[in-house]
Amino acid sequence: MIAALATVAAASMAMAKGKYDVGASDTEIKMGHFNPYSGPVSAWGTVGKLQTAFYRMINEQGGINGRKITFITYDDAYSPPKAVEQTRRLMERDQVLGLFNPMGTASNLAIQKYMNNMKAPQIFVSSGAVAFGNPKDYPWTMGWLNYASEGRVYARYLLQNKPDAKVALFFQNDDFGKGFVAGFREALGDKAKTMIVGEASYEISEPTIDSQIVKLKASGADVLFNMSSPKFAAQAIRKLTDLNWKPLHFLTSSSAQIGSTLGPAGLENSKGIISTNYYKDSTDPRWKDDPAMKNWNAFMDKYYPEGDKSDTTNVYAYLVSETIVQVLKQAGHDLTRENIMKQAANLKQFSTPLLLPGVTITTSETDFFPIEQLQLIQFNGRTWDFIGGVIDGSAK
Numbered sequence: 001m002i003a004a005l006a007t008v009a010a011a012s013m014a015m016a017k018g019k020y021d022v023g024a025s026d027t028e029i030k031m032g033h034f035n036p037y038s039g040p041v042s043a044w045g046t047v048g049k050l051q052t053a054f055y056r057m058i059n060e061q062g063g064i065n066g067r068k069i070t071f072i073t074y075d076d077a078y079s080p081p082k083a084v085e086q087t088r089r090l091m092e093r094d095q096v097l098g099l100f101n102p103m104g105t106a107s108n109l110a111i112q113k114y115m116n117n118m119k120a121p122q123i124f125v126s127s128g129a130v131a132f133g134n135p136k137d138y139p140w141t142m143g144w145l146n147y148a149s150e151g152r153v154y155a156r157y158l159l160q161n162k163p164d165a166k167v168a169l170f171f172q173n174d175d176f177g178k179g180f181v182a183g184f185r186e187a188l189g190d191k192a193k194t195m196i197v198g199e200a201s202y203e204i205s206e207p208t209i210d211s212q213i214v215k216l217k218a219s220g221a222d223v224l225f226n227m228s229s230p231k232f233a234a235q236a237i238r239k240l241t242d243l244n245w246k247p248l249h250f251l252t253s254s255s256a257q258i259g260s261t262l263g264p265a266g267l268e269n270s271k272g273i274i275s276t277n278y279y280k281d282s283t284d285p286r287w288k289d290d291p292a293m294k295n296w297n298a299f300m301d302k303y304y305p306e307g308d309k310s311d312t313t314n315v316y317a318y319l320v321s322e323t324i325v326q327v328l329k330q331a332g333h334d335l336t337r338e339n340i341m342k343q344a345a346n347l348k349q350f351s352t353p354l355l356l357p358g359v360t361i362t363t364s365e366t367d368f369f370p371i372e373q374l375q376l377i378q379f380n381g382r383t384w385d386f387i388g389g390v391i392d393g394s395a396k
Contacts, residue, residue, distance in 0.1 A: 017333065023097030024335035029063075029328060030070045031055075032096035034086045035103045039077035040204050043230045043260040044103055046307060047126060048073045050317040051101065053303035064328045067335075072096060076107050078204065083107030084114070091118060098122065098337060100324050101144070105129045105176040108141075116140045121340045123327070124320055124370065128254075129175040130182065133368040135345070140337075142344050144320065145253070146369040147176070149393030150276055151183025153374050154225060154250045156391065157274075158195070159188065162248065166197045168221035170212060170236060172228055173201035180227040180252055186395070197221050202232060213239040223248045230260040237265035237273075249273045253374075258283050259311030262379065271381040276374040278359045279319055283310050284383045292353030319354040323361060323370065326350060358390040369394075 023030040035048030055069040063069060072094050076083040083104070090096050091114075098121030102108055105127040112131065115122040122141040125132045128150065132143030158165050169184075171177030185192045198219025200212035209232050216224065224247040226236055233255040240249070249272060255261050256275035280287045287293040296318060300307055307314050328335075330343040347370060349360040361370045372394045376387035 019334045019336050019339070021097060021336045021338075022095045024067070027067055028070055029067050029335060030072065030094065030096040031324075032087075032090035032094065032099045033071065033073040033102055034076040034083055034090070034099075034107065035073055036078035037075040039079065040231060041078045041104075041229045043257075043311075044126075044313065045075075046311060046313055047101070047103060047317040050304050050307060050314050051321050053307075054299075054318060054321040057299065057303050058325060064325060065332060076104070078104055078107065080106045080110035084110050087111045087114065091115075091120060097335065098340060100124060101126050101320050103127075105179070106174050108132065109175060112138055112141050120337050121344065123340070123344045124324060126320075127176065128369075129179045131175060135366060135368050140341060142341070142363070142368045142370075144369070145278075145371045146183075146393065147179030147252075148183030148186070148395070149369070149372045150252060150374060151180040151185075151393075152187040152395070153276055153376065153391050153393040154274075155184045155187035157376060157387075158223065159191070162223065163191070165195055165223045165248070166219075166221045167195050167223040167225060168198040168216040168219050168247070169196060169200070170209075170216060170224060170226050170228060171199075171201050172232070173203055176229070177201065177227045180225070183393070184225060202228070204229070206232075209235055210239050213245075214243065217243055217245045221247055223250070225250045226255075227252050228255060230255045230257060233261045234265040237262070237269050241266065241269045246272075251275045253277055256377075256379075257311050257313055258383075259308045260313065263310070267381055270379050273379045274387070275377055275379070275384075277312075277377050277384070278356055278371055278374055279312070279315050279354050280356060281312050281377075281384055282315050283312065290353075296354065315354055319352050322352045322354070323347070323350065356390065 037045040055071040059068045074086040076086050101124045103126040108125045116138050124144045128145040128147030198216045200215050202209045251273050253276045262270040327343045331339050345363050345365050347361050347363045351360045356375050359373045373390050375390050377384040
C-alpha cells in the first residue's frame with residue numbers, strides 16, 4: 001500500500017513539473033481546427049467529423065500522457081476571410097495550444113502570418129501547397145502532403161512510359177492547383193515546352209467547368225492532368241464521357257475518392273483514371289482481412305457510424321490524427337508550443353498500420369513535408385490497382 005501511494009505521489013510530482021503554454025494543462029490539451037463543413041467543397045467536411053470521433057476514442061482510452069483532448073473545430077466554408085475569423089476565435093477566445101490539420105490551401109495561407117506571429121503551431125496543414133513547407137520563413141507552419149511532389153510523380157511516369165505525350169492541364173486557379181502544376185513542370189524540365197499543349201483553370205465559385213473541358217479537348221491532348229476538387233473533378237469526368245474524349249487521365253489524390261468523386265461521376269466513366277496514394281484504400285478487397293483495416297472499420301462502426309466507408313478521405317483523417325497523437329506523445333509533459341513544433345519536426349520513419357507498405361513519415365528541421373512517398377494507382381471500375389512500386393516525389 002505504501003509503495004502504491006509512493007508511486008502515485010511520484011507520478012503527481014512528475015505531472016506537476018510539466019511545462020505548458022496556453023491550451024495545455026495537467027489534465028487537458030486543447031486543439032484547434034477548421035474545416036469546410038459547408039460551401040463548395042463540403043465533401044471534405046468529413047475530415048473534421050472523423051477527427052472529432054477519433055479524439056473521443058482517444059479520451060475514452062485515457063487520453064495522451066494522462067491528458068484528455070479537447071478538439072474544437074469550426075466551419076470556414078472554404079472561405080479565407082471566414083478562416084481568419086475562426087482562427088482568431090480559436091486562438092484568442094478558446095485559447096487553444098495550436099491548430100492541428102486545418103483544411104484548405106487558401107484558408108491556411110490567409111492565417112499563416114498570423115499563426116507565425118503568434119508563435120503557435122499550424123501543423124499538418126490539410127493541403128500540399130509548397131508554402132507550407134518553408135521552415136526558414138514560417139517555422140510554425142508544417143504541411144502534410146506536398147502537391148509539387150505528387151506533380152513530379154505523374155511527370156516522371158510520363159517521361160518513362162509516354163515521352164511523346166501531349167498534355168492538357170486542368171487546375172483550380174489558386175495555390176492548390178498551381179502547386180501540382182509547378183511540380184509537374186519542374187519534373188518535365190525542358191520537355192514541358194513541347195509536351196504541354198493546353199491549359200485551363202477554374203474558380204471555386206464557378207457553377208460548371210464544361211467549357212474548360214471542351215477547350216482542352218480541342219487542344220489535341222492525349223493526356224489530361226486533372227487538378228480539381230471533388231465537385232469539379234466529378235463534373236470533368238462526366239464531361240469527358242459526354243465528349244467521348246478518352247485521354248490518359250491523371251486525377252490528384254485529393255479528389256480520387258470513390259465516394260465523393262468517382263461514384264457521382266459514374267464508376268464506369270472513371271475506369272482507367274490514374275492517381276496516387278500513400279494509405280490503404282478502404283474499398284480495396286486486398287485489405288479486407290488486414291488488421292489495420294479491421295480496426296478502422298470497427299472504429300467507424302462504433303464512433304462514426306454515419307461516416308461513408310467508401311470515402312477514403314476518412315482513412316486519411318484517421319491516420320493524420322494518429323500522427324498528431326504521436327507528436328503529442330513525444331512531447332511528453334513539455335506541452336509548450338515550441339516543443340510541439342520540435343516534435344513535429346522529429347518524426348523518424350514513423351509508420352502507422354494504415355500507411356501503404358513501404359511508405360513512412362519522416363520530418364526534420366529542414367523538411368516540413370511528412371508525406372512525399374507515393375504509390376501510383378489505376379481505377380479498374382471497382383477499385384484501384386497498383387502501378388509499380390512506391391515512388392519518392394521529393395525534388396532531386
